[in-house]
Amino acid sequence: MGLHTLGEALNGALAGALAYPPAPRRKAKSGAPHPTGARVLRDSVEAGTFEEVFFVPPAKGETDRMLRAARRGLDAGRQLRREARQGLRELTAAERVLTTLTAASVRVFEEILTLARLNRGRVFPSYDHLAQATSLGRATVARALGILEAIGFLVRQRRFKRIEAQGPGPRYEQTSNAYRPMLPKGLQAYLPRWMRPAPLPDDEIQRRVDQDEDMEHMRAQLSCREWAQATADGPLGKVLAKLGAALDRALEHQERESQIHPQPLHDSHKKNSMMSWPSRPTPTA
Incomplete structure (x- = not known):
């Protein structure tokens, strides 16, 4: 996300x-194109x-x-x-x-x-x-x-x-x-x-497919900040890196909140889960 x-x-x-x-073409009151x-x-x-x-x-x-x-x-x-x-x-x-x-x-x-x-x-x-x-x-x-x-x-x-x-x-x-x-x-x-x-040989086609899959896997492992740094450089890259770092912190905070306060189960889900448990055997004398 x-x-x-x-x-x-x-x-x-x-x-x-x-x-x-x-820029929008502005016209002066006289009807002539605006000079700017x-x-x-x-x-x-x-x-x-x-x-x-x-x-x-x-x-x-x-x-x-x-x-x-x-x-x-x-x-x-x-x-x-x-x-x-x-x-x-x-x-x-x-x-x-x-x-x-x-x-x-x-x-x-x-x-x-x-x-x-x-x-x-x-x-x-x-x-x-x-x-x-x-x-x-x-x-x-x-x-x-x-x-x-x-x-x-x-x-x-x-x-x-x-x-x-x-x-x-x-x-x-x-x-x-x-x-x-x-x-x-x-x-x-x-x-x-x-x-x-x-036409390309079959091994070359397979090599390119594997290369694309490896690239997609590598990109999926990058954080937002790393993604920004790999996409642009210069002043624009610095701004995007800060934006990516902020998104990383927001995602980490959201993940910690989900671990501390897990979503409670609904009563119906609890009831179905309890009914699916095996019944405890009755002890014999």
């Missing part, structure tokens, strides 16, 4: 520390606070494999649209999403893969950079990114940054998004056998 409560507290504290909620209103989109995270765990350097040849898979997915989407128009099959939800893949989307994905290969996975281009690199319009780039994210080729994270401005308090503005290219699992069915990832 304590771990569950602390987990909820950790999630709320981490979300509040990393994400900056968009911050233009930060929903679900944005401050730049510089998460990139180390978000970006993943691609393995050798991985970007080329993902680009070939995207081109195969483009051909598969065209074939699915053709069969659906001819009434040969009824598309599933995943197939309908795949049919939205366009040549412009694959071109944008190719540029993102190039940046991932050159920058060891650190990809955060602006819309203008992608439009210039691909010779596409800015609106086309924005639409292509939405298609790639819906299919599963991209994980996109909005970001904001602090800026210098007049007046009290910090100021924020939106900055370029962070991107991580991926290979959608739903696309593997449309790839030839030589392009599909090799």
Whole structure:
């Protein structure tokens, strides 16, 4: 119970520390936007606070494999649209999403893969950079990114940054998004056998299962304070550690109270227990 409560507290504290909620758009009496209103989109995270765990350097040849898979997915989407128009099959939800893949989307994905290969996975281009690199319009780039994210080729994270401005308090503005290219699992069915990832051996699957079970067992043995220290560090970790220590003391106090004052048994339970005892044998002379 304590771990569950602390987990909820950790999630709320981490979300509040990393994400900056968009400020309400206030308007002056004249109807113009309020000068102090911050233009930060929903679900944005401050730049510089998460990139180390978000970006993943691609393995050798991985970007080329993902680009070939995207081109195969483009051909598969065209074939699915053709069969659906001819009434040969009824598309599933995943197939309908795949049919939205366009040549412009694959071109944008190719540029993102190039940046991932050159920058060891650190990809955060602006819309203008992608439009210039691909010779596409800015609106086309924005639409292509939405298609790639819906299919599963991209994980996109909005970001904001602090800026210098007049007046009290910090100021924020939106900055370029962070991107991580991926290979959608739903696309593997449309790839030839030589392009599909090799299945894991049975011993490797069992090893990962055992590792997950050991990790869960270890986490279950941690106190609330130890759980907080293992989850976050820095000033936030110190605050959460104090919260976990307080929860530990509350749980220990509750356990001692339950041992000192055990819950009395109901009369009906006592009666049933006494009736279930074996009768004492009558002594014989």
